[in-house]
Amino acid sequence: MSTATDGQAGAPGSGDPTLEELRGRVSAERDRPAYGHDAVIACDRLVRIFSTDGVEVQALQGLDLTVARGELMALVGASGSGKSTLLQILAGLDVPTAGRAAVDGRDLLGMSGKERLGYRREVVGFVWQQTARNLLPFLTARQNVALPMQLTGSGEHGRGRGRKRAQGARAAELLDLLGVGYCMDRRPGQLSGGEQQRVAIAVALANQPSVVLADEPTGELDSETGAQIFEAFRTVNRELGATVVIVTHDLMVAGEVRRTVAIRDGRTSSEVLRRLATDEHGEESVEEREYAVLDRTGRVQLPRQFLEALGMEHRVGVSLEPDHVGVWPEHAAEQPDPAE
Numbered sequence: 001m002s003t004a005t006d007g008q009a010g011a012p013g014s015g016d017p018t019l020e021e022l023r024g025r026v027s028a029e030r031d032r033p034a035y036g037h038d039a040v041i042a043c044d045r046l047v048r049i050f051s052t053d054g055v056e057v058q059a060l061q062g063l064d065l066t067v068a069r070g071e072l073m074a075l076v077g078a079s080g081s082g083k084s085t086l087l088q089i090l091a092g093l094d095v096p097t098a099g100r101a102a103v104d105g106r107d108l109l110g111m112s113g114k115e116r117l118g119y120r121r122e123v124v125g126f127v128w129q130q131t132a133r134n135l136l137p138f139l140t141a142r143q144n145v146a147l148p149m150q151l152t153g154s155g156e157h158g159r160g161r162g163r164k165r166a167q168g169a170r171a172a173e174l175l176d177l178l179g180v181g182y183c184m185d186r187r188p189g190q191l192s193g194g195e196q197q198r199v200a201i202a203v204a205l206a207n208q209p210s211v212v213l214a215d216e217p218t219g220e221l222d223s224e225t226g227a228q229i230f231e232a233f234r235t236v237n238r239e240l241g242a243t244v245v246i247v248t249h250d251l252m253v254a255g256e257v258r259r260t261v262a263i264r265d266g267r268t269s270s271e272v273l274r275r276l277a278t279d280e281h282g283e284e285s286v287e288e289r290e291y292a293v294l295d296r297t298g299r300v301q302l303p304r305q306f307l308e309a310l311g312m313e314h315r316v317g318v319s320l321e322p323d324h325v326g327v328w329p330e331h332a333a334e335q336p337d338p339a340e
């Protein structure tokens with residue numbers, strides 16, 4: 001078989017590409033938009049290796065992920081699969097070992113310390129599982145929400161006393177939107193866990209970040225309160241267009257978003273997409289479908305239960321069919337096809 005790597009262009013009509021065609025292919029490749037160019041989060045073959053006492057742990061092993069602006073999505077995965085590591089990197093609190101990660105065009109590997117601080121204050125907002133980590137105990141709810149605006153001193157809020165008033169007004173608006181306006185003048189110790197998390201979402205949104213990241217935000221709450229917190233994320237996504245990424249073990253949360261991405265062994269392995277479907281009687285229901293993630297080099301992680309069911313390990317046979325690719329256990333791929 002002749003290939004483009006033979007370094008020769010074929011004669012016209014031979015089926016091989018001409019030099020002109022090869023040049024066209026090279027320039028098309030060069031002009032192709034970069035991976036994730038239109039996404040607000042783009043992780044490309046992200047690697048994070050931790051070394052402790054001479055032992056290396058590969059927490060992320062070439063993870064690919066893109067998130068579109070305005071998405072509300074969930075990240076799920078077994079304990080130790082790398083979810084928190086990814087979130088720490090996206091939050092600007094940790095630096096990847098290799099690969100590429102960008103949030104709203106900011107390169108997370110190349111930032112200086114000062115840029116990183118600005119990034120954490122302006123580009124991302126976070127909500128942690130531990131309610132106490134999200135709020136300062138000696139400030140009221142409204143003061144907690146106004147604080148990030150004061151730290152960036154964003155000109156949008158005017159100058160001097162006018163600025164302070166504008167920041168207080170925005171804080172009050174956010175608390176109202178999240179249904180905790182009545183808690184405005186209380187300190188965190190005077191709020192329930194659910195109220196604290198809703199105030200924490202308002203804090204995360206204070207500087208109108210490009211992305212809100214939440215790590216197990218319902219982890220310390222009972223299921224009813226957890227549902228209210230999820231509803232609060234939905235509200236800010238719908239009303240303010242906020243892009244929200246939620247790491248969760250909570251199946252209720254994972255089942256309510258349009259897209260759930262599963263991480264396995266430091267890589268994105270599968271995605272569940274949900275959409276509203278209407279049947280012939282006008283009844284609406286949620287349709288969900290699971291997809292394996294295909295990475296840029298053509299790798300697919302097959303679900304573990306598929307591998308176990310067919311005893312697949314090490315090697316599999318693959319075949320290209322007109323409309324799909326077949327994958328066979330090694331021993332089955334070796335058997336001659338009786339039809340041939």
Ligand SMILES: Nc1ncnc2c1ncn2[C@@H]1O[C@H](COP(=O)(O)OP(=O)(O)OP(=O)(O)O)[C@@H](O)[C@H]1O
Binds near residue numbers: 052085086
């Ligand atoms: N600072 C660290 N030093 C050494 N190893 C670490 C560090 N942080 C995470 N790891 C390891 O990296 C792997 C991924 O951890 P990570 O916390 O990202 O998983 P996770 O999916 O968030 O788990 P969980 O759901 O339990 O929070 C684990 O093997 C963990 O032990």
